[in-house]
Amino acid sequence: MFNKIIENTFQIGFYYSLWFWFFIIESLVVLIVIQKSRRKVQNTDLAFKTAIDKTKVSNEKENMSNVVNSIFGSKQLYDTLKAKCHPDRFQDEKTREKANEIFQIITENKYNYAILQEMKKRAFEQLDVII
Amino acid sequence: MTKCKPNMCNFWYIITSWFNDLRDRRRILNDFNTASRCAFIEGIAPTLLEARVSSGDSAYRHEYSKFMSGGFRIKVMSGNQLSKSEMVEIGQVILSNDRLIRQLIALGWDTLEIHGSTGSHGLKWELRKFSKVGGVLNV
Numbered sequence: 001m002f003n004k005i006i007e008n009t010f011q012i013g014f015y016y017s018l019w020f021w022f023f024i025i026e027s028l029v030v031l032i033v034i035q036k037s038r039r040k041v042q043n044t045d046l047a048f049k050t051a052i053d054k055t056k057v058s059n060e061k062e063n064m065s066n067v068v069n070s071i072f073g074s075k076q077l078y079d080t081l082k083a084k085c086h087p088d089r090f091q092d093e094k095t096r097e098k099a100n101e102i103f104q105i106i107t108e109n110k111y112n113y114a115i116l117q118e119m120k121k122r123a124f125e126q127l128d129v130i131i
Numbered sequence: 132m133t134k135c136k137p138n139m140c141n142f143w144y145i146i147t148s149w150f151n152d153l154r155d156r157r158r159i160l161n162d163f164n165t166a167s168r169c170a171f172i173e174g175i176a177p178t179l180l181e182a183r184v185s186s187g188d189s190a191y192r193h194e195y196s197k198f199m200s201g202g203f204r205i206k207v208m209s210g211n212q213l214s215k216s217e218m219v220e221i222g223q224v225i226l227s228n229d230r231l232i233r234q235l236i237a238l239g240w241d242t243l244e245i246h247g248s249t250g251s252h253g254l255k256w257e258l259r260k261f262s263k264v265g266g267v268l269n270v
Contacts (some may be wrong), residue, residue: 036140062159062231064166070224072176111227 063114070113077116081106084129085119098126152197156238160184163205179208187242191257197239202255204244213247218254221245226261236262 085106087099102119109115123129163182170176187202205221207213222245225231235243236258246253 033140033143036143061162062228062234064159064162065169067163067225067228067231068166068170068180069175070228071180071221072170074224075220111224 066112066114070111074111074113074116077113077120078106078110080131081116081119081123084131085123085127090127095127102127152238156184156197156240159234159238181206181208185242185244187240187244188255188257191241191255191259193236193241193259195236195239196241201239201241202244203235203240203242203258204246204253206246206248208248212249212252213245215254218245218247222254222256226256229261229263232258232262 082103085099085102087096087103090096090099102123106116106119109119120131123131160182163180167176167180167182171179183204183206184200185202185204186199187196192201205225207217207221222243225243241258242255243258244253244255
């Protein structure tokens, strides 16, 4: 098939061949499209900004391992942290304030395993609570 | 008012953005599946989760919904039918993650579905309700 096409092109003459003109037109179209897209990005600020935003969105990766860990581990960790870090358990005012702050973050991020793990560390450091 | 004319650049932009969206959608599904697989292998997760694309609910459609692929379905390989509370728990974890929900909406998903490995029953939520989108713009 391909050999026949080549033979035909040489028999007819290269400049009269359909494939030659097809190649020329196609390459011209590609060049015009590339140039237009370049001009568009250079000239219009809005397009440039949206392009940057889009790349930001596509680069921002959601931590899926945290999502999966949250599905299975967040409830258990939340229950233990809620019980151990409750402000009413602490007598000293300073530690109670810290416990209150930690407790608020815990209740706000009930389903976020990574933040709950951080609060577990913070509770150990600031409140001397071993979980 | 200016009239929008269809030109070659718009056409080219539509094609490239369509491919980019497709790539991002695929990446989210792959990330979720690999993370759940790793958690299952390491013993953190007792069951294997799998994210898939489904047709979704037509009643939940929004402006960015993809045609016939608006459902983000999480299938739980539990071996038996999940109870409603278990499904709600899984759904709540995902719905509480604002960033993930916004990302899903931007990429054309409109429905979150949780299904067990057996049985045809599952739960579904409208993603737009949980995205906190629709406030007044501060101009």
